[in-house]
Amino acid sequence: MIKLEKAATKIMAAIGTAVMLFLLFYSWKYTKRLVEPEYYLDEKDSILWNALVGVVLVAVCGALSGVMKKIPAWALHLLAVLGAVTAVILGIRLARAAGAESIADQYYVQRAAMALADGDAEWVLAQDYYGIYPFQLGLAEIFALIFRVAGSTERLVIQQVQAVCGGITLYVGFRIVRELSGSRAAELLYLVAELLFLPVYCYALFIYGESIGTCSVLCAIWCYLMANRPEGKVWQKGLLWSAVALFMGLAYATRNVLLVVWIAMVIMQILVLLRSKKWQGLPALCVVLAAMLLGKTTLCHMAEGQLDREYGSGAPYVLWIAMGMQENPDALKGPGTYNDYNLDTYLQAGYDSIEAAEVAKGDIRQCLAKWQEDPVAAVTFLKEKLLIQWIEPTYCSFNQTRYQYRPQGWVEDLYTGQANERALAFLNRFQGMVYLAVFGYYLRILLGKLKGVQVLPGIIFLGGFFITILWEAKSRYVYPYIVMILPGAACSMEYYGRLLAGGIGRIAGGIVSSRERKQKQKEIGRTA
Template sequence: MNTRQLQTDKNQKLYHALLGILLVCALAMMMLLSYWACKYSYYGAVDGRTRGVLVGDKTWAHIAVFFAVSLCTMGIDKVLMKKDKSQQEKICLCTLIVTSVIAFILGVFYVCKNPYYPVGDQINTTAFAAYCRDGNFSMLSIGGYVGMYQQQKGLAILYEILFTLFGDFNYRPAKILHVVWWILTILAGYGFLKLNTDRPVFRMLYCVMMLGCFPLLFYLPYIYGDVLSISFGIILFYGVAAYEHSGQKRYIALASFAAGLAVLARKNTWIVLVAVAVYVLLVSLRKKKVRYLMAGTAILLTAALSVKAVDVIYEVRSGYPSGVGIPSILWVAMGLQETEGRAGVYNRYQQATFTDYDCQQELAAQQGKEYIRERLEEFSQDPGMAFNFFKNKVEGQWIEPMYAALESTESFEEGAELSSVLESLYYGELGRTIWKLTNYYQSILYLAGLMALVMLGILWWKKKEVPISLWLPWIAVFGGFLFSILWEAKSRYVFPYCVFMILYAPEGLYQTGLLLCKLPKLRKFRKSGHTQDKGEEASLRETA
């Protein structure tokens, strides 16, 4: 065996080992989330006067609903498999078109009827955009809002463009654009699944689950970058997958554009970009082609240069220096604090510490590091307390079925009267009903995600290869989970990763249905319609 072959074998073993580590970590995460989601749920505050509470769930009911949906998935699959390929594609395309039309109509109607008006970070960022158009850059001064929260400049420049076209503080175009981003998310996810999976039922079910993702609908009026970053995050996944399959450079251009726009909208998109870097490492080990390294570099460089370009633009226009904001380490310190019995929630610690040290970054950062060191010592001395702290923190973020959608959008235009439907949604029976539905939706999502990971694990164990891009969203989800443990606790921050999980839910439902149909009483359900070229387990597209 020559030296080149030995190096190849070593690369393949390292690639396989890294995938195994990722798989074990992701499985542990999903087992934890699935268990908690079925056992209880976090009921977030809506009216601003009460704290969120943890409520118990009927575990058996959640599992029963999951099984029922899995069997329905198998039923739909059975019908589809009786048709030829062209008919299957027509049905999938019709599902996509109908879903997109419904999403557009429902989304536009909702954002036009909901009189949401931004507060807090949203109004400060958009006000900064309007002031900059008039040549007022005072918010960039050291100690000013954007001077402290430098990450807001990316979203601000996008709003400057929007306000130039439609007028200052005109938020309706942004809300309608959020509907467009929602539809783009559906289209990109559909394309991602078409590239990486073999069964048409996956794409159909993805469309249905995206349409049934109520928190995403309720976030559409929200004047911030969350919806945009979610949408272009999934577009990034599609671009990377399309490039892996075709090698055509236009898909890297698409992925790079999506990465740049998403990171301007929300700084936490860097978690997705770290996932891209890990993907590049994996694909380089497996395929040993420099073009993947160059493609990954182009995506990451575009994102970094986009942020840098915005810094330079504002620095030149205003005369104020960039990079003078609150050190990120202070958010980590805040994420380790307990405030009024709640773990890691926002309490203005980072801003107060920064101003206490006269906005001197090094001194403020040193204080944050010292606090973290002391806090970690407390955790090491009392492991039980540490376990409860992080358990409560994760529960408040990941087990809130609405992901704080109504809590985040509960601020309305002055003098606006809510319609009876919106009144019931925010404060009445409709809101409680939808919360119950999303509670089951969340359990289905997590359990299906767990089963999809198990399927990937089986293929990994058998050393059967699937497109490496299929792992990319999982890397981002796991990175988001780690981020949520360290950062400020807010359910809105973990919502993007839950949307990414929808890409895997159809696979998990199908595999669960397949297992259920192997039970003696359900074997008749397994007759024709469940086999394809590669047999019953042909669901994830395998590669040579």
């Protein structure tokens, strides 16, 4: 059984290594720049320059690994708390200064939340939007609850709550690093990386599920890792699994696609079973899934109860998969991007979910047949679809929050001025270094240096990658997986830094020893 677990882990690591070689090469070669109205433009980069920055970063991590051993654990924990508070302050400061407006899906979710909080059903009932996307009512119900607790339906209330989620995300990520490695240098590296990752602050302005969902799923991962510790009493593990269910339920209610994390946990638990014959996690994950499905259904029913109207299942998800296989008529938007296919097909089917799904399946079969006749076109399509999502370094964060009402000067500069150019350049380099670290992370798994729950971030990341192959193409959908892999990336970068420092130390020690031997030989010669 252990051999089977090792083989499965190595296969996963080999796939991850290949994926990261692909992303690393292209993210170092050039970058995708996202401009209005969601056009992707290619900008050249330098593989040599990125490699040089990578070597310097690894060397710095190596130097840190030696210094940080002397720092007590409580000092890093205090730094994590201060970092989380700083992230919250920065997020709230940006929210207050930007005056970001809600558009498209954001607008409908926010307005529904306001209506539900105020008990005004008429506005929601007048919108066709919720008949097409009824699952959005669950998210609207969460925001309505926040409005009720705050006693205000101002947009800024949600944005400030999401800024708090950014701080919690930073702290929980720090705790995940501690679970994965316990390295002080890795913990510090993670804190610095998360604080500098600008999309976390930008998405605080985005009235949708990204901030709350990402924060919740990271909390679930932390609790999952603690539940899988070898030590611990039964009641403690029970509480931890309950926390996993709670946080995964909230994550799934805000972003359906975060079901990927639950699937990754199941795969991880099967690997745990094969290695240690501990089966208790699998029934617990079944309970977690039940909580996720029940939680989302309950939220939607609560909203429908207030509206006194029962919505159907809405547009079937297969429409998004079919849309993700199509060329966009506007070539600058890239293949697989949004083109109104899901909406048009559902409306043409007369709001009939079954008929719309059949149309989508027919279009998928037609597309697959076309690709079978021309495999080169299929590879070209898939490559470009992946690149516009994975090598766009802002992950849509600036583009999705660009509509602002009288922003302060520094915010305007950050979004459209010289500060924006500097931010894009930094995020481009940041992305290249994260991909380098993740490549190293999969390499460690492949070489057998990581085992057990240490490989969970890698399973989640691969799940996110494969979802972006199937779904509508948008770099925003990649954002949660970057946040979730940062703890693993920090551990990996610290590990290779330590290796480099150790190698340099051994070389330097060898040179010194050689000189000392020669000196002794000379002294012996003189004495003789």
